[in-house]
Amino acid sequence: MQTIAIIGGTGIYDPKVFKEEERISVETPYGTVENVFIGRFKDKRLIFLPRHGVEHSVPPHRVNYRANIYALKKLGVTRIIATNSVGGINRMLKPRDIVIPHDFIDFSGRHSTFYDNEVVHIDVTQPYCPEVREALIRASREIVDRVFEKGVYACTNGPRFETPSEIKMMRMLGCDIVGMTSYPEVVLARELEICYASICTVTNYAAGISKEKLTATEVVEIVRENEENLKKIIIKSLKYIPEERKCPCKNALEGAKL
Numbered sequence: 501m502q503t504i505a506i507i508g509g510t511g512i513y514d515p516k517v518f519k520e521e522e523r524i525s526v527e528t529p530y531g532t533v534e535n536v537f538i539g540r541f542k543d544k545r546l547i548f549l550p551r552h553g554v555e556h557s558v559p560p561h562r563v564n565y566r567a568n569i570y571a572l573k574k575l576g577v578t579r580i581i582a583t584n585s586v587g588g589i590n591r592m593l594k595p596r597d598i599v600i601p602h603d604f605i606d607f608s609g610r611h612s613t614f615y616d617n618e619v620v621h622i623d624v625t626q627p628y629c630p631e632v633r634e635a636l637i638r639a640s641r642e643i644v645d646r647v648f649e650k651g652v653y654a655c656t657n658g659p660r661f662e663t664p665s666e667i668k669m670m671r672m673l674g675c676d677i678v679g680m681t682s683y684p685e686v687v688l689a690r691e692l693e694i695c696y697a698s699i700c701t702v703t704n705y706a707a708g709i710s711k712e713k714l715t716a717t718e719v720v721e722i723v724r725e726n727e728e729n730l731k732k733i734i735i736k737s738l739k740y741i742p743e744e745r746k747c748p749c750k751n752a753l754e755g756a757k758l
Contacts, residue, residue, distance in 0.1 A: 501543060501544070501545050502543075502544050502545065502578065502579070502741070502743065503544075503545040503546075503547065503575065503576045503577050503578060503579075504544055504545070504546055504547070504577065504578070504579045504580070504581065504738065505515050505546070505547040505548070505549060505572045505575075505577040505579070505580045505581070506546065506547070506548045506549070506581050506582075506583070506734060507549050507550075507551050507568070507581070507582040507583065507685065507724075508548060508549070508550045508551060508583055509551050509552070509582065509583045509585055509681060510562060510586045520539040521538055521539045521540065522537070522539070523535060523536065523537050524538065525536070526537050526571035526574060526575065528566075528567045528570040528571050528574065529570065530564060530566040530567035530570055531564050531567040532544050532566070532567070533549070533567050533568055533571040534553070534690045535549075535550060535551055535553065535554050535563065536548075536571060536575070536657055537549075538575075541735070541738060542738075544738055545576075547572065547575055549568060549571070549572065549578060549710050550672070551563055551582075551605055551674045551681060551741065552566070555563070558566065559659045560657075560658040560680035560681050561608075561610075561659055561680070562573065563657050563681065565610070565612075565684050565685055565688055566611070566614065566679070566684075566688060567686060568685070569688040569689055569692060569694070569700060570614070570688075570692070572694065573692045573694060577694060578694060578705070578745065578750075579629070579632055579694065579695040579696075579741060579745075580632075580685075580689055580694055580695065580696045580697070581632065581636065581697060581698075581700070581734055581737065582589070582681075582682065582685060582696065582697070582698045583698070583699055583700075583701070583730060583731045583734075584653075584679050584681055584682050584698050584699070584700045584701070584704065585677045585679065585700070585701055585703045585719050585722075585723050586599065586653070586677040586678060586679040586701065586702055587661070587667075587677065587679070587702070587703065587705065587706035587707075587709075588676075588677060588704070588705050588706055588709065589654065589667055589671050589675050589676055589677055589678055589706045589709065590648075590651070590671075590676040590677070592648075592649065592678065592718075592747065593677070593702050593705075594646070594702065595702055595703060595704055595705070595722055596646070596701070596702065596722060596725070596726055597646045597647075597648060597701075597702040598640050598644055598646065598647045598648065598699060598701060598702075598729075598733070599647075599648040599651040599676065599677055599699065599700040599702060600628075600636050600637050600640065600647070600648070600649055600650070600651070600697065600698070600699060600700070601628060601631055601650070601652065601653040601677065601698055601700060602626075602627075602628055602633065602650045602651065602652070602696040603627060603651075603652045603653070604628075604630070604652065604653040604654070604655060604682060604686060604711075605652060605653075605655070605670070605673060605674075605675055606655050606683045606684075607626070607654060607655060607656045607657070607666075607670075608655050608656055608657040608658075608680070608683055608684075608711045609618070609657060610657065610684050611681065611684070611690070612683065612684035612687050613684075613687070613691060614687065614691050614692065615691065618757065619757070619758040620753070620756050620757050620758075621756055621758070622687065622690050622691050622752055622753075622756050623747070623748065623752065623756065624686075624687060624690060626747075626748055627686050627687065627690065628686060628696060628697045628698065629696055629697045629747050629749050630747055630748075631695060631741065631742060631745065631746070631747045632695050632696070632697035632737075632741060632747075633697045634740070635697075635737040635740035635741045636697055636699050636733065636737050637737075638740050639733045639734075639736035639737035639740060640699070640733050640737075640738070641730075642734065642736060643729055643732045643733050644729055644733070648676070650676075651676040651677050651700070652674050652675045652676050653675070653676075653677055653678075653679060653682050653683075653698070653700070654670045654673075654675035654677065654678040654679075655678075655679060655680065655681070655682055655683035656678060656679075656680055657680065658680035661707060662669060662678060662706060662707050663707055663708075664708030665708075666707070667706040667707050667708045667709065668708060670706075677700055677702065677739055678706050679700065682698050682700075688696070689749075690749060690752050691752065691753075693749060693750055693752045693753060694749065695745065695747060695749040695750070696749070697746035699730065699733060699734070701722065701723055701726050701730065703719040703722040704718055704722070706720060735742060
């Protein structure tokens with residue numbers, strides 16, 4: 501039986517895609533992870549982890565990313581679907597659009613490895629799992645009208661929003677969307693040979709794209725408006741994820757250690 505995890509971002513705090521059977525805490529070398537929900541959906545064992553806590557009390561720069569990903573590995577997770585709220589840098593993007601990123605640029609400077617005491621170089625030519633990405637793309641096409649099947653995710657540390665000049669720089673570097681949470685989740689998952697892909701909801705135009713002031717309230721409102729669609733996409737994507745993994749994620753450590 502496959503064990504698939506869903507990491508809920510801003511506005512997604514409880515496991516509405518499946519019936520909760522159990523709520524546990526998981527001890528890891530990096531700290532305790534609270535409120536891990538375990539349940540099932542058809543032939544899949546599902547785990548839901550609210551990235552910011554059930555009360556959204558943990559800001560993006562204080563999320564214990566290493567503990568979260570380690571806990572999921574400990575629970576037998578082989579695939580992760582993450583939800584992320586993002587600002588649109590690419591001028592083609594509008595609020596409520598869905599983007600399935602294929603690459604990232606990190607501007608956060610966060611601690612992003614489990615391997616502090618040995619030399620391990622993980623390949624991230626395809627940082628987001630191509631198999632899970634394809635499942636999310638296929639499901640999204642069936643649920644919503646505007647789906648962007650590729651995108652470069654710029655990750656900032658937060659908690660503040662970006663300046664217009666920062667967004668201009670990111671656009672010049674080829675970034676399409678900006679958020680505060682996909683990194684380092686994506687590389688930590690790869691280090692533990694877990695497949696990881698993200699479904700991003702564009703909640704606002706990034707600074708300088710629109711003259712309007714950016715507000716956190718606006719972000720949450722749009723995510724909640726889109727919550728039902730996200731739920732449908734995740735449920736539908738589960739049937740498109742192949743049973744056997746043939747992606748680069750499952751053998752990420754082969755040839756990586758010196």
